Amino acid sequence: GAVVSQHPSRVICKSGTSVKIECRSLDFQATTMFWYRQFPKQSLMLMATSNEGSKATYEQGVEKDKFLINHASLTLSTLTVTSAHPEDSSFYICSASGPGKKLFFGSGTQLSVL
Amino acid sequence: DQQVKQNSPSLSVQEGRISILNCDYTNSMFDYFLWYKKYPAEGPTFLISISSIKDKNEDGRFTVFLNKSAKHLSLHIVPSQPGDSAVYFCAARFSGNTGKLIFGQGTTLQVKP
Numbered sequence: 001g002a003v004v005s006q007h008p009s010r011v012i013c014k015s016g017t018s019v020k021i022e023c024r025s026l027d028f029q030a031t032t033m034f035w036y037r038q039f040p041k042q043s044l045m046l047m048a049t050s051n052e053g054s055k056a057t058y059e060q061g062v063e064k065d066k067f068l069i070n071h072a073s074l075t076l077s078t079l080t081v082t083s084a085h086p087e088d089s090s091f092y093i094c095s096a097s098g099p100g101k102k103l104f105f106g107s108g109t110q111l112s113v114l
Numbered sequence: 115d116q117q118v119k120q121n122s123p124s125l126s127v128q129e130g131r132i133s134i135l136n137c138d139y140t141n142s143m144f145d146y147f148l149w150y151k152k153y154p155a156e157g158p159t160f161l162i163s164i165s166s167i168k169d170k171n172e173d174g175r176f177t178v179f180l181n182k183s184a185k186h187l188s189l190h191i192v193p194s195q196p197g198d199s200a201v202y203f204c205a206a207r208f209s210g211n212t213g214k215l216i217f218g219q220g221t222t223l224q225v226k227p
Contacts, residue, residue: 006157034213043118044158044203044217093157097213105150105157 002028002098006106013084014114021079021109023094029074030096034103035067038091047092050077084113117141118206120218128226133191135221137204140185144216145209149178149189152201152220161202162189194225 003026013019023033033050048069049057056069066088068080077096081088093108119138127133137147145166150158164171164178164187171178177190191198204218 004157009155032213034215036217041123041220043116043219044215046214046216049214091155095157095213102160103148103213103215105159107157108155110155 002026002096002102002104004094004096004098004104004106006094006109008109009107010110010112012112012114015085016083019081019084019111021081021092021094021111023077023079023096023106025075025096025098025104028096028098030077030098031074032097033071033077034095034097035069035077035079036093036095038093038108044093047079081111084111086113089113116219117144118204118216118218120202120204120221122221123219124222124224126224126226127194129196130193133189133194133198133223133225135189135191135202135204135223137187137189137218138185139187139206141206141208141216142185143208144206146207147178147180147187148205148207148215149176150203150205150217151198152203154201158203191223194223196225196227199223199225 005024031052035047036044038044050071052071058064071077094106095103098104148163149161152158162176180187201220205215
């Protein structure tokens with residue numbers, strides 16, 4: 001089946017630094033990818049829709065200057081958390097629309113900001 | 115405003131019995147519903163889905179029922195197995211949008227041997 005690879009799986013960083021998370025569709029092309037965030041014991045919340053070759057669409061309340069999304073190719077989208085702070089600590093998950101119009105999720109990235 | 119709600123945070127059942135996970139939604143514009151299984155620190159895994167034009171979809175041990183008038187869906191797992199223990203998320207999709215999903219809060223299922 002279709003595979004979405006997300007890297008890194010876990011990252012710990014100091015407050016004020018930036019962190020980049022990669023999401024790759026390994027065996028299919030994805031013109032659209034999605035970034036979700038999950039706080040402990042809460043629902044997955046859509047942050048933004050990443051469109052290949054164009055600007056991302058952000059959900060209400062998500063700061064686009066803080067969460068930079070780049071979708072430069074049909075198989076790669078990146079999320080950069082800029083100037084990370086402890087409140088940005090969360091589980092970030094990407095997904096891609098793949099074969100059969102199904103959504104395939106990456107394995108997630110646990111971000112811890114000290 | 116929580117458009118998709120899973121009001122039971124946890125459920126415990128005995129192995130071999132039926133597990134019933136419930137989900138309610140508020141938005142009539144949803145046209146597709148999905149159930150995902152998730153383990154800690156992992157991404158969700160797709161289980162089963164149902165279109166709003168149907169009221170039942172079955173796949174092996176998993177059956178999803180949709181009651182549009184009540185804006186309610188449920189996932190039945192029978193027989194339940196210890197390996198089914200995980201967090202189950204209900205998700206809804208807006209008509210015409212293949213990727214934007216609205217998730218419920220999740221229900222932690224524990225299947226006891």
